Amino acid sequence: xxxxxxxxxxxxxxxxxxxxxxxxxxxxxxxxxxxxxxxxxxxxxxxxxxxxxxxxxxxxxxxxxxxxxxxxxxxxxxxxxxxxxxxxxxxxxxxxxxxxxxxxxxxxxxxxxxxxxxxxxxxxxxxxxxxxxxxxxxxxxxxxxxxxxxxxxxxxxxxxxxxxxxxxxxxxxxxxxxxxxxxxxxxxxxxxxxxxxxxxxxxxxxxxxxxxxxxxxxxxxxxxxxxxxxxxxxxxxxxxxxxxxxxxxxxxxxxxxxxxxxxxxxxxxxxxxxxxxxxxxxxxxxxxxxxxxxxxxxxxxxxxxxxxxxxxxxxxxxxxxxxxxxxxxxxxxxxxxxxxxxxxxxxxxxxxxxxxxxxxxxxxxxxxxxxxxxxxxxxxxxxxxxxxxxxxxxxxxxxxxxxxxxxxxxxxxxxxxxxxxxxxxxxxxxxxxxxxxxxxxxxxxxxxxxxxxxxxxxxxxxxxxxxxxxxxxxxxxxxxxxxxxxxxxxxxxxxxxxxxxxxxxxxxxxxxxxxxxxx
Numbered sequence: 412x413x414x415x416x417x418x419x420x421x422x423x424x425x426x427x428x429x430x431x432x433x434x435x436x437x438x439x440x441x442x443x444x445x446x447x448x449x450x451x452x453x454x455x456x457x458x459x460x461x462x463x464x465x466x467x468x469x470x471x472x473x474x475x476x477x478x479x480x481x482x483x484x485x486x487x488x489x490x491x492x493x494x495x496x497x498x499x500x501x502x503x504x505x506x507x508x509x510x511x512x513x514x515x516x517x518x519x520x521x522x523x524x525x526x527x528x529x530x531x532x533x534x535x536x537x538x539x540x541x542x543x544x545x546x547x548x549x550x551x552x553x554x555x556x557x558x559x560x561x562x563x564x565x566x567x568x569x570x571x572x573x574x575x576x577x578x579x580x581x582x583x584x585x586x587x588x589x590x591x592x593x594x595x596x597x598x599x600x601x602x603x604x605x606x607x608x609x610x611x612x613x614x615x616x617x618x619x620x621x622x623x624x625x626x627x628x629x630x631x632x633x634x635x636x637x638x639x640x641x642x643x644x645x646x647x648x649x650x651x652x653x654x655x656x657x658x659x660x661x662x663x664x665x666x667x668x669x670x671x672x673x674x675x676x677x678x679x680x681x682x683x684x685x686x687x688x689x690x691x692x693x694x695x696x697x698x699x700x701x702x703x704x705x706x707x708x709x710x711x712x713x714x715x716x717x718x719x720x721x722x723x724x725x726x727x728x729x730x731x732x733x734x735x736x737x738x739x740x741x742x743x744x745x746x747x748x749x750x751x752x753x754x755x756x757x758x759x760x761x762x763x764x765x766x767x768x769x770x771x772x773x774x775x776x777x778x779x780x781x782x783x784x785x786x787x788x789x790x791x792x793x794x795x796x797x798x799x800x801x802x803x804x805x806x807x808x809x810x811x812x813x814x815x816x817x818x819x820x821x822x823x824x825x826x827x828x829x830x831x832x833x834x835x836x837x838x839x840x841x842x843x844x845x846x847x848x849x850x851x852x853x854x855x856x857x858x859x860x861x862x863x864x865x866x867x868x869x870x871x872x873x874x875x876x877x878x879x880x881x882x883x884x885x886x887x888x889x890x891x892x893x894x895x896x897x898x899x900x901x902x903x904x905x906x907x908x909x910x911x912x913x914x915x916x917x918x919x920x921x922x923x924x925x926x927x928x929x930x
Contacts (some may be wrong), residue, residue: 456771457487458513458764461505462822463756464492468815476791476816480823483787484775492818506533511761514772516821520559520567520757521865523872529566534759535769537565544773546780550826555753558864562926567757568776570824575854576831578648578749579627579636579708581738582716584723585731587614587705597746598739599643599673606682609705615727624682625706628692632879634886636695636708637674637687639738639749644670646740647859648749650879651915653866653923658916662882663903666742671899674890688887702726711847712831717838733846736853750858779823788823791816806835828855865926868918874911882906 469492470477481487491512493501499518505511506524511533517525528534541556542548547568555569581602588595588605591612596602606624608614615622627636633650634641642648644666652659661667677683684690684704696715699707700722709715711734723730737746758776760769778784786805790797796811811817827833832847868875885902888894906912 453485455481455485455487456768456775457489458768458772458775459489459491460514460516460758460822461491461493461512462516462758463495463498463518464818464821465495466815466818470815470818474814474816476787476796476814476819479787479792480779480784480819483784484778486771486775488775490822511763513761513764513768515759515761516570516756517567517759518756520561520759521867523867525759526561526865529561532762534566535762535764537568537760537773540770540773541565543770544777544780546777547773550780552753552826552828554860558752558860558862559754559757561865567759568773569754570756570758570821571826572751572753572755572824573828573831573851574750574753574860575748575828575851575858576711577751578639579710580639580749580854581625581706581735582699582709582719582732583735584609584614584705585733586727586729589731590614590616595733596735597737599640599741602735602738603673603677603682606677606706607680610680610682614705615702622702623684623698623704624677625708626684626687626690626695626698626704627708628690628695629688629883629887632876632883634883636692639708640674641667641670642749643738643740643747644673644742646743646745646747647861649861649863651871651919652861653863653919654861656920656923656927658919658923660906660912660916663907667903668896668899669741671886671889672896675892675896678890679892683890688891699723710831711850713834713836713839713843713847716832716843716847717836717840720840721838734850736850737857746857748854748858750854750860752860752862752864776823780826784823785825785827788819789817789825802841804833804835862927863923866919866922868915868922870911870914870918875915878906878909878911878915 470490472488472490477488477490502515502517503524505515506528519525551569551571552574554574555571556565559565559567559569583605587593587609591608591614593605593608594601596605609622609624611620613620613622629635629637638648641661645661645664646666647654647661650661652661674683678685678687684698690698695707696709696719698704699719702723709719716732720730720732723732737748739745740747760772764772779788786793790805790807791811793799796814796816797805797807799805807817829848829851832839832844832851882902885894885899889896889899
C-alpha cells in the first residue's frame with residue numbers, strides 16, 4: 412500500500428522554477444488560492460498511473476525519488492507497475508473492462524483496441540492543450556509527437572526515444588579490418604569485400620579458416636536482424652510502406668531481388684554463417700563474443716557494445732569494434748541509415764479525468780521534460796543516488812539500485828539523442844562515446860523514416876502473418892540455394908496478382924488518405 416503523504420505545501424522555490432519553465436502566466440498565478448501569509452498555495456493533485464516495468468523489482472510508491480517528483484510538481488501519484496512480459500495482456504483486459512486509471516501507458520497507440528477506444532471517446536484529445544506545455548514542445552522530438560497522432564490528433568504523450576541507434580545495423584570488428592588493411596565500407600559491394608576477407612584471410616591469426624563474415628537472426632515473417640540489407644537496397648525501412656500516398660509491398664520491388672542475390676552469394680561463399688536461419692538472437696551475440704564472426708547487425712546501446720567488447724578482450728586484448736554510420740543504396744547512390752519513429756509507447760489520459768486535473772497531469776509530464784526532471788527520474792537525487800565525474804558523466808550508486816528507482820524513467824524519460832550511448836555501462840570505453848556521437852549525427856543526417864503510423868488494413872491484420880511467412884520461406888530457400896532465383900520471380904508475380912495482396916494495398920491506401928490526406 413502506498414504510504415499516506417500529506418503534502419499540502421506552499422509554493423517552494425523549485426515549484427516556482429517549474430512554473431517559470433512551464434511559462435505559467437500571471438493570470439494563472441492570480442487564480443491560485445492564497446494562504447494566510449499571502450502566498451499562493453493549493454492542494455496536491457492526486458492521480459493514478461499504470462505503467463510498464465522492465466526490472467525484476469518495482470519501486471515502492473514512497474521511495475525518495477518518487478517523493479521528490481511529487482514535491483517538485485505538487486502532486487500525489489499512485490503508480491501501478493505491471494511486468495513487461497505480460498503488460499500487453501493486462502493492458503487489454505483493463506481497456507476491455509473500462510476500468511481505466513487516470514493515466515495509462517499503451518505500448519502501441521495504433522493497435523486496433525486502442526484506436527477503437529480513442530474513437531469511442533475513452534481518452535482526452537490533447538491537441539488543443541499541448542502548446543501550453545513548452546518543455547514538452549521544446550524537448551520532445553517533434554517526430555515523436557507527429558508520428559503518434561491518431562487521425563491527425565494528439566491522444567497520447569509519447570515516451571520519447573532516440574531517432575537513431577536502436578535498429579539493427581552493422582557492428583564490425585575494427586581490429587580485424589585494421590589487421591587486413593581494409594577501409595570502412597560504404598557500399599554494399601565494399602561491405603561484402605570486407606566480410607569475405609573476414610571469412611578467408613584468417614583475421615584472428617590462429618592459422619585456421621574458422622571465422623565467418625557475419626550472421627544474424629531471422630524470424631518467421633521477416634528478415635529481422637538481416638533486414639538492414641533489404642532496407643539498404645531499397646533506401647527505406649518497412650515491409651509494407653505507404654510512400655507518397657501509394658502503398659508498396661517492398662518484397663515485390665526489383666531491389667528485393669538484388670538483396671536476395673547478395674545474401675545468396677554470401678551464403679554460397681561461406682561469408683554468411685550456415686546456421687543463420689535457425690539461430691536465436693542471443694546466439695548471434697554469442698558468436699560475436701566468441702570471435703567467430705566479424706560483423707553482426709545490432710543496436711548502438713552502450714551496455715550492449717560494452718558487453719561485446721569485454722567478452723572479446725578476454726581473448727584479444729586489443730579488440731576494437733565500430734558501428735557503420737551509413738551504407739549507400741545501390742540504385743540511387745544515396746547514403747542510407749535507418750531512422751526510427753522517436754517513440755516507444757504513449758501515455759493516455761482517461762476522459763473521466765476532469766479538464767482541470769488533466770491540465771495538471773500535463774504539467775506533471777511537462778516538468779518531467781525539463782533537464783531537472785529527467786535527471787531526477789533517471790539518476791535520482793544528486794550526492795544521494797548519483798555523483799558526477801570529472802568528465803561530466805553521472806553515475807548511480809547502490810542506493811539507487813536498492814530502491815529500484817530506475818523504473819521511474821519509464822514515466823519521465825531521458826530525452827537525449829545520445830541516450831543510447833550515454834547510459835551507464837562499465838565496459839563501454841570513454842573514447843567510444845565521442846566516436847559514436849559522430850556516428851549518431853551521421854545517421855540522423857542520412858537516416859530515412861517514412862511515417863506510416865496508424866496506416867492499417869483489416870485484411871492485413873487477418874491474413875498478413877500467413878502472407879509474410881510464405882514470402883519469408885521462399886527467401887530462405889533462395890538464400891540457401893534450395894530454390895533458384897527464378898522461383899522468387901514466380902512468387903513475386905503470383906503475389907502481385909493475389910486478391911488479398913491487392914485488397915491490403917487498397918485498404919492501406921484508403922487508411923493513409925484518411926490519416927494524411929492525398930499527399
